[in-house]
Amino acid sequence: MNSPARVRRPSHGPGSLLEVAVGEFITRGYDATSMEDLSRAAGITKSSFYHHFAGKEALLRAALERALDGLFAVLDTPGARTGSPVARLRHIVHGQVEVLVRELPYVTLLLRVRGNTETERWALERRRTFDAHVAGLVREAVEAGEIRAGVDPALAARLLSGLVNSVVEWARPGRSASLPDDVARAAFEGILPAS
Amino acid sequence: MNSPARVRRPSHGPGSLLEVAVGEFITRGYDATSMEDLSRAAGITKSSFYHHFAGKEALLRAALERALDGLFAVLDTPGARTGSPVARLRHIVHGQVEVLVRELPYVTLLLRVRGNTETERWALERRRTFDAHVAGLVREAVEAGEIRAGVDPALAARLLSGLVNSVVEWARPGRSASLPDDVARAAFEGILPAS
DNA sequence: GTCTATAAATCGATAGAC
């Protein structure tokens, strides 16, 4: 006979703790969230929390890594590496919005980072690398004559980034499957196209 | 004879203290900035700071009021109240970017507000009122047939807001006098207009 | 209007039992 099935204790894995923590970080703000807040939200004590994560900053780093991994995965997609600059650009914008929605809380946290700690500076630099890749494609597309130079390509890239990233301000997970298409259309065919 | 000119003591008025405080709030983040930090940056003690402002939140409120007053002043401009919906919209976007640059630190602070205190919820609601005004104009312009409905008007308004507000992420005060024109052109004629 | 001094609460983190 096997020993009787052990009753599964409602134990927290590191994954679910991260999920809870990121939720708290977003609603309260990272700096305003205490380890006490996180523990209460997870239903364990502060000390137990420290058994799973070295501290507050370790939680933030894990969350930022997840967001950045999702973003950079888009750049490794076949459609992001083949075709005309504009086609690659549109593919990336589409994929970026997909990641934004799929990893909404993690990317939201990433986009709020201002670079005050070592962890935040690291995340900020990886973000800049991603943005620089996109800005390079915008410039290529202008030089190839695929898009007109209505404004300076560097400015266009910044506004494109601002438009796309602003999705996290109001998006809700799961809703609106057509969002990547809609945002790409707005970015490439104009937000307010003249009649 | 007049009495000899009194030597002006290097006293801080509430205005200059607010300026210093907003600078600290932006670089450190509001929650991560202590009254000690503010006092040190202003060159006075913590207690002296409390003589001018009731506390941290009073400073935040004063800063948010300044940003919101600047934004709403744009809606009272003649060009924002006369002409076609699209013309009014373009006038507002232009003026919004002007305010963004002129009141850069104050608006930056406003756009980071998430609504965790009473003061922040008040600011967030006034911001929403401003955005709702713009969204209404977008809808009017679509219904009047002035712009095509490439995407849902509500989505277009949100992306427009995201594009415009993202200027605070990289703008520097004083630089680039053509920015309001450039951003308006990008918003109305497309960021990446096809050749 | 500025200061020293301090209250009262909370912070991130650790020790050590079970």
Next chain:
DNA sequence: GTCTATCGATTTATAGAC
């Protein structure tokens, strides 16, 4: 893997002298 208990530093804010 969870807990109780606590340390030492820091926080917002106040009391009261000058």
